Amino acid sequence: MPPTVGTAPWTDEVFPEPPGLPEPLPEPAVDDLRLETVLAALSDPLRLTIVHRLLLESEQFDHACGWFGFDRPKSSLTHHFKALREAGITRQRQYGLERRSHVRVVDLNARFPGLLDLVAAWTPRA
Amino acid sequence: MPPTVGTAPWTDEVFPEPPGLPEPLPEPAVDDLRLETVLAALSDPLRLTIVHRLLLESEQFDHACGWFGFDRPKSSLTHHFKALREAGITRQRQYGLERRSHVRVVDLNARFPGLLDLVAAWTPRA
DNA sequence: TCCTTTGTACGACTTCAATCGTACTGCATG
DNA sequence: CATGCAGTACGATTGAAGTCGTACAAAGGA
Numbered sequence: 001m002p003p004t005v006g007t008a009p010w011t012d013e014v015f016p017e018p019p020g021l022p023e024p025l026p027e028p029a030v031d032d033l034r035l036e037t038v039l040a041a042l043s044d045p046l047r048l049t050i051v052h053r054l055l056l057e058s059e060q061f062d063h064a065c066g067w068f069g070f071d072r073p074k075s076s077l078t079h080h081f082k083a084l085r086e087a088g089i090t091r092q093r094q095y096g097l098e099r100r101s102h103v104r105v106v107d108l109n110a111r112f113p114g115l116l117d118l119v120a121a122w123t124p125r126a
Numbered sequence: 127m128p129p130t131v132g133t134a135p136w137t138d139e140v141f142p143e144p145p146g147l148p149e150p151l152p153e154p155a156v157d158d159l160r161l162e163t164v165l166a167a168l169s170d171p172l173r174l175t176i177v178h179r180l181l182l183e184s185e186q187f188d189h190a191c192g193w194f195g196f197d198r199p200k201s202s203l204t205h206h207f208k209a210l211r212e213a214g215i216t217r218q219r220q221y222g223l224e225r226r227s228h229v230r231v232v233d234l235n236a237r238f239p240g241l242l243d244l245v246a247a248w249t250p251r252a
Numbered sequence: 253t254c255c256t257t258t259g260t261a262c263g264a265c266t267t268c269a270a271t272c273g274t275a276c277t278g279c280a281t282g
Numbered sequence: 283c284a285t286g287c288a289g290t291a292c293g294a295t296t297g298a299a300g301t302c303g304t305a306c307a308a309a310g311g312a
Binding site: 035036037039113115118119122 | 161162163165166168169170171174238239240241243244245248
């Protein structure tokens with residue numbers, strides 16, 4: 001049985017968005033999320049890995065791109081994190097030097113219920 | 127409430143695969159279906175439209191590509207139907223002149239539960 | 253048998269995205 | 283204020299994918 005929306009730990013409101021946070025970087029509104037765009041963003045293996053790990057390994061914290069330990073140039077990582085944010089999958093905030101990301105769980109579950117379950121259940125390069 | 131796997135009409139075994147059918151064209155096995163590949167195939171608007179209409183408008187029949195009425199050259203349509211089949215989303219059989227397609231509902235629900243619900247709930251160009 | 257229909261195969265063109273080097277900005281710390 | 287660090291912006295290159303014209307193959311009917 002795959003994880004189900006509302007019962008998996010990562011689907012709880014892990015980020016209650018306490019006041020005083022930096023403003024999120026520009027992102028599409030919930031109603032502007034497009035299934036084609038979201039699927040295209042998730043069809044890249046590296047980006048799928050990012051979202052997968054954010055869902056399963058992060059615990060109530062946002063993560064900067066260095067946290068993932070990818071062996072890629074910084075400019076490549078910037079490209080992919082920007083793609084995820086512009087597709088509406090992640091939210092990014094600036095904390096001093098770092099730009100931390102988390103998955104827009106509530107928004108995505110509202111617009112595309114079940115989608116994040118698929119990402120969470122994904123296994124890389126079977 | 128979105129349609130749910132197992133209750134929406136199109137999720138029933140609409141194609142009981144009676145004997146005597148032509149052999150399906152080459153396609154990946156269920157266990158070889160990759161989430162990245164499936165998402166990439168569905169991220170194209172025309173292909174998303176094809177799958178969406180196959181799920182909602184087809185009634186226990188397979189459909190040849192002419193049924194959709196797309197105003198595109200035949201070689202373009204061949205390209206997209208082949209992409210869907212090679213991604214494991216559709217099954218194609220040759221019926222005389224026509225090559226008819228249907229969605230591999232059972233296989234996709236087994237590997238990626240909920241995915242077809244998202245496609246069925248999709249609305250083109252909001 | 254000829255012709256129409258349905259779709260493929262191949263190839264050319266174009267568009268788009270991934271990759272990544274380099275230079276730069278902005279914060280933060282000493 | 284100078285240095286270092288996180289990350290961006292820009293641009294070049296590359297490769298993959300969409301688009302589609304043309305030629306061709308197979309089936310079926312007149």
